[in-house]
Amino acid sequence: MLLELAARRQVLFVGGKGGVGKTAVASAVALAQARAGRRVLVVSTDPAHNLGHLWQRTVGDTVVPLTDGLDGLEIDPARTTDEHLAAVGHTMRRLMPEHLSGEVTKHLELARDAPGTHEAAVLERIAEVLEEPQHDLVVFDTAPSGHTARLMTLPETMSAWTEGLLRRQDRSARFGAAMRAMDDDGAAADIVGTGRRRDRREDRDQEIRRILLRRRTRFAALRDLLADGERTAFVIVLAAERLPALETVELYGRLLRAGVEVGALVVNKRSPADRGEFLARRHAQEEVHLDTVRAALPHVPLVQLPLLAEDVVGERALERFAEEIARSR
Ligand SMILES: Nc1ncnc2c1ncn2[C@@H]1O[C@H](COP(=O)(O)OP(=O)(O)OP(=O)(O)O)[C@@H](O)[C@H]1O
Ligand SMILES: [Mg+2]
Numbered sequence: 001m002l003l004e005l006a007a008r009r010q011v012l013f014v015g016g017k018g019g020v021g022k023t024a025v026a027s028a029v030a031l032a033q034a035r036a037g038r039r040v041l042v043v044s045t046d047p048a049h050n051l052g053h054l055w056q057r058t059v060g061d062t063v064v065p066l067t068d069g070l071d072g073l074e075i076d077p078a079r080t081t082d083e084h085l086a087a088v089g090h091t092m093r094r095l096m097p098e099h100l101s102g103e104v105t106k107h108l109e110l111a112r113d114a115p116g117t118h119e120a121a122v123l124e125r126i127a128e129v130l131e132e133p134q135h136d137l138v139v140f141d142t143a144p145s146g147h148t149a150r151l152m153t154l155p156e157t158m159s160a161w162t163e164g165l166l167r168r169q170d171r172s173a174r175f176g177a178a179m180r181a182m183d184d185d186g187a188a189a190d191i192v193g194t195g196r197r198r199d200r201r202e203d204r205d206q207e208i209r210r211i212l213l214r215r216r217t218r219f220a221a222l223r224d225l226l227a228d229g230e231r232t233a234f235v236i237v238l239a240a241e242r243l244p245a246l247e248t249v250e251l252y253g254r255l256l257r258a259g260v261e262v263g264a265l266v267v268n269k270r271s272p273a274d275r276g277e278f279l280a281r282r283h284a285q286e287e288v289h290l291d292t293v294r295a296a297l298p299h300v301p302l303v304q305l306p307l308l309a310e311d312v313v314g315e316r317a318l319e320r321f322a323e324e325i326a327r328s329r
Pocket of ligand 1: 017019020021022024025046048049270305308311312313
């Protein structure tokens with residue numbers, strides 16, 4: 001079920017609470033898809049990365065090969081934010097009068113710690129990753145719940161914000177043009193100087209417009225991709241416990257409100273029912289919590305994966321985990 005879901009998509013998001021098995025599920029599905037002949041990239045957007053740990057190698061902020069047909073990437077939010085702010089600073093300095101350069105620096109220093117900057121930078125990076133054509137499937141191993149739901153609504157927020165800026169820029173460009181027309185009527189002197197200043201201003205306005213339009217296009221494309229159930233699927237991994245069950249129902253609702261439909265719930269680390277009385281009772285207790293989820297979300301497919309004796313570390317273990325996923329219902 002999970003593999004079929006991935007097989008028909010370009011993008012798969014794996015979300016859920018800390019420690020439930022997001023990285024293991026994301027990696028195993030990615031591996032299975034690579035084995036099926038697709039070119040796959042698995043990307044961790046969680047600042048506390050553990051992709052490298054599961055694959056027993058250093059991953060980091062540039063794409064590295066993990067195995068045949070499968071690459072990995074751990075987005076470094078601090079570096080992404082630095083690069084994002086450096087690019088913004090470069091553009092601002094180019095477009096603003098030189099004497100304001102100090103102001104730009106001050107503004108960007110404040111922006112570094114402003115709420116949303118970090119997420120905006122990660123989002124920009126996600127958009128970038130999805131624009132490159134080298135992979136058939138990109139699997140995102142995301143940060144625990146809250147963060148992910150916020151990230152999914154960000155393209156909306158940011159395109160609204162960019163729209164607002166564009167409208168303001170339109171108005172100020174029109175206002176500027178009207179002022180300049182008046183200026184031209186009155187001033188016969190120094191025609192050459194005024195003309196040059198006007199050209200510079202118009203170039204700057206054009207450039208700002210171009211940048212804003214590019215951002216708007218980028219975020220609109222990302223929003224469309226995330227909301228398109230044919231191209232993108234979202235799965236929530238959870239443990240069969242009381243709070244994770246309740247939080248899963250909550251996360252499902254938030255994602256739905258953000259226009260993202262959850263394709264499957266993956267209940268990981270299910271206790272076996274046939275390995276002694278203790279585990280059988282644990283299994284029965286888990287069923288009670290899963291019934292809560294089933295009752296709240298009856299139409300969402302629920303996939304169950306067994307608790308394994310060992311950690312899912314290394315390619316061999318991930319292969320076995322992928323086999324469990326292939327067998328799961
Ligand atoms: N079905 C399973 N059986 C046994 N161990 C598992 C299973 N799934 C995952 N694990 C182990 O549980 C631990 C947590 O898994 P994983 O790192 O995939 O979770 P995560 O959701 O990515 O955690 P984090 O939120 O910290 O990134 C790992 O040590 C992993 O090997
Ligand atoms: Mg993880």
